[in-house]
Amino acid sequence: MLTNSSQYVSDKTAKAFLLLSISYLFFGLLLGIIGGIQYILPPFLKEQLAFQKTRPLHVYLVISWIFTAAQAGLYYYLPRIANRPIYWLQGARIHFYLHALVSFFIVACFFLGYFGGREYLEFPPLLGAVILLSWVPFAINFFFTLKPDYKNAPVYIWSWSTGILFFFITLSESYLWLLDYFHTNIVRDVTVQWKALGSMVGSWNMLVYGTGMYVMEKMSGDNKANRSPLAFFFYFLGLTNLMFNWGHHTYIVPAAPWVKTVAYVISMTELLILGYIIMKWRKTMTQARKNYHNIPYRLLSYADIWIFLNLSLAIVISVPSWNYYTHGTHITVAHAMGTTIGINTMLLFASVFYIIQNENKPVFERSKPTIGWGILITNVSLLLFWSSLLGSGLLKISAKLNNEVFASIMQKSQPWFKLFAYSGIAIFVGLFLLIFTVYKTLAIYIQKKQSVEEELVTIHSLHKVSEERT
Amino acid sequence: MIKIAVFLILFTSYAIYSTVIYSKGTESGIQLTGPQAEKVSQGKYLYEQYNCVACHQLYGLGGYLGPELTTAYSDPQRGEIYMKAFLQAGGPRMPNFHFKADEIDAIISYLKYVDSTAVTYKSMP
Numbered sequence: 095m096l097t098n099s100s101q102y103v104s105d106k107t108a109k110a111f112l113l114l115s116i117s118y119l120f121f122g123l124l125l126g127i128i129g130g131i132q133y134i135l136p137p138f139l140k141e142q143l144a145f146q147k148t149r150p151l152h153v154y155l156v157i158s159w160i161f162t163a164a165q166a167g168l169y170y171y172l173p174r175i176a177n178r179p180i181y182w183l184q185g186a187r188i189h190f191y192l193h194a195l196v197s198f199f200i201v202a203c204f205f206l207g208y209f210g211g212r213e214y215l216e217f218p219p220l221l222g223a224v225i226l227l228s229w230v231p232f233a234i235n236f237f238f239t240l241k242p243d244y245k246n247a248p249v250y251i252w253s254w255s256t257g258i259l260f261f262f263i264t265l266s267e268s269y270l271w272l273l274d275y276f277h278t279n280i281v282r283d284v285t286v287q288w289k290a291l292g293s294m295v296g297s298w299n300m301l302v303y304g305t306g307m308y309v310m311e312k313m314s315g316d317n318k319a320n321r322s323p324l325a326f327f328f329y330f331l332g333l334t335n336l337m338f339n340w341g342h343h344t345y346i347v348p349a350a351p352w353v354k355t356v357a358y359v360i361s362m363t364e365l366l367i368l369g370y371i372i373m374k375w376r377k378t379m380t381q382a383r384k385n386y387h388n389i390p391y392r393l394l395s396y397a398d399i400w401i402f403l404n405l406s407l408a409i410v411i412s413v414p415s416w417n418y419y420t421h422g423t424h425i426t427v428a429h430a431m432g433t434t435i436g437i438n439t440m441l442l443f444a445s446v447f448y449i450i451q452n453e454n455k456p457v458f459e460r461s462k463p464t465i466g467w468g469i470l471i472t473n474v475s476l477l478l479f480w481s482s483l484l485g486s487g488l489l490k491i492s493a494k495l496n497n498e499v500f501a502s503i504m505q506k507s508q509p510w511f512k513l514f515a516y517s518g519i520a521i522f523v524g525l526f527l528l529i530f531t532v533y534k535t536l537a538i539y540i541q542k543k544q545s546v547e548e549e550l551v552t553i554h555s556l557h558k559v560s561e562e563r564t
Numbered sequence: 565m566i567k568i569a570v571f572l573i574l575f576t577s578y579a580i581y582s583t584v585i586y587s588k589g590t591e592s593g594i595q596l597t598g599p600q601a602e603k604v605s606q607g608k609y610l611y612e613q614y615n616c617v618a619c620h621q622l623y624g625l626g627g628y629l630g631p632e633l634t635t636a637y638s639d640p641q642r643g644e645i646y647m648k649a650f651l652q653a654g655g656p657r658m659p660n661f662h663f664k665a666d667e668i669d670a671i672i673s674y675l676k677y678v679d680s681t682a683v684t685y686k687s688m689p
Contacts, residue, residue, distance in 0.1 A: 132629070133629065136656050140657075140659055141659055144659045145619055146616075146619060147618075149618040209614070209615035211611065211613060211614070211615045211616070212612065212617065213617050213626055216617065216618065244567065244568055245565065245567070245568070252571075276586075277608070278601070279590065279592045280623075280681050281592045281681055282586070282590035282591075282592065284625060285585060286585065286590070287625060330570055330574070334574060337577070337581070338578070343624055344623070344624075345684075346623055346624060346634075346684055346685050347624075347684065348592075348681060348683050348684040349589050349590050350589040350591075353585065353589050421624055422621055422624060423628075424628060426624075427628065499641055500631040501656075
């Protein structure tokens with residue numbers, strides 16, 4: 095029989111990933127604020143840290159927050175689900191150091207102005223290969239620790255497995271442009287890039303949703319829901335969307351017309367998810383009110399609201415005749431921000447606080463008011479942020495219809511840009527309260543653990559001395 | 565067993581669909597050859613090297629601080645001279661990247677090529 099400490103030997107690595115992930119979020123938000131200021135004050139750091147650098151830094155860091163927080167959760171949950179220690183502890187450490195090292199190089203490249211120049215993956219392509227390599231020990235640990243029996247596995251294990259598998263596929267696919275066959279044909283290049291990136295977002299959603307479902311199961315104690323046919327129906331619907339839904343981004347690309355038809359049909363299947371959310375809305379609200387005191391539950395409830403808002407928006411912008419107008423406006427950004435902050439970040443913090451609650455309950459309990467404020471400020475400001483993006487998007491559509499020039503559109507959008515810059519700062523304040531709590535709780539935990547270890551060493555050496563004397 | 569079968573069917577469909585997208589679904593009527601192809605390729609390389617995607621979009625890919633460039637070349641309000649001016653000196657939002665004359669020509673050639681492929685874009689209402 096294994097003792098808890100030997101079974102959970104990977105917890106230290108999980109916490110290191112956790113600290114790394116919230117550091118990504120902190121710096122990612124900071125860069126986002128600088129980018130927001132550059133919208134309302136264009137000369138701000140224009141020569142030293144232009145938007146050409148702040149945007150990729152912001153995008154890379156916040157995407158890293160999502161992936162890393164999901165990985166931190168998995169390193170923590172895997173030994174508990176499998177009831178055995180992590181398969182390759184050294185591998186988890188290699189993953190951590192490789193991950194941190196590649197991040198350092200990517201951030202340095204952006205600051206120094208070395209770019210690969212591809213949307214979302216704006217760093218030099220070689221670093222993409224290192225990212226892929228860093229995921230190998232993670233995948234080995236996932237599959238060999240769990241040894242999943244897919245016939246009976248709950249839906250979150252399917253979801254995580256899919257997320258990992260498709261991360262490898264989509265990241266590799268996003269570098270097909272290195273081949274001349276893709277690079278010299280703009281239609282192929284852009285279509286494949288949209289395809290790879292669209293599915294890559296699906297892959298991290300699978301990781302995050304799996305985490306959310308697992309946390310929900312642990313809190314509710316209901317282990318039937320994640321094995322029900324309904325749960326699997328929605329998993330397969332999600333998987334279908336991961337594989338084929340990306341095409342609604344390419345209505346304007348002159349690819350074959352059937353690519354758009356497939357994309358449109360698949361996008362509309364999201365109506366089923368929307369319908370289901372509306373159907374169980376009352377139940378969700380009642381549960382949320384009942385469990386409001388429970389921080390992870392509160393975060394999951396906020397994520398539910400954002401799923402509803404973003405799904406509605408996604409369906410609207412997937413209709414080809416509306417997509418023509420919304421494309422190239424901040425309405426697309428509203429969808430991206432609602433998803434990454436409203437859904438992914440809420441679900442991931444539910445997982446982070448679930449872990450912290452397990453590890454250091456007294457400090458967590460004392461921090462509850464701060465966390466509560468953080469969640470509230472983040473969500474209220476995100477609603478303002480989201481609305482400001484929709485507002486500037488609608489303004490751009492109307493200006494485009496009036497054939498106005500870009501400079502005039504930007505000028506008229508200033509009030510909306512101001513709202514999004516200020517509400518962006520408020521989001522930073524809200525999330526900072528959560529980040530700060532995580533740092534504080536983990537720091538106290540590590541300090542305590544160190545002092546216990548030091549005490550043990552002292553007792554051990556005293557014991558040795560007295561033994562030698564006798 | 566049903567779950568595994570459904571997964572495999574979906575995954576196979578995805579693999580087939582991807583192959584078709586890589587070939588027939590994205591064929592382009594415009595084939596560049598010789599020095600023109602070289603210049604476009606150099607322009608594309610510069611577009612990537614200077615991370616123009618951070619502020620500009622091509623077919624929806626990219627940031628929003630600067631204007632969409634897919635049809636900028638044939639846009640009566642913009643066009644070659646207008647773009648050249650920005651590339652030479654920057655603008656209120658755009659830094660001056662100190663491009664050389666041949667680099668500016670290469671970027672313009674690339675944007676001209678992109679514009680020539682934008683048939684769907686131009687046919688929309």
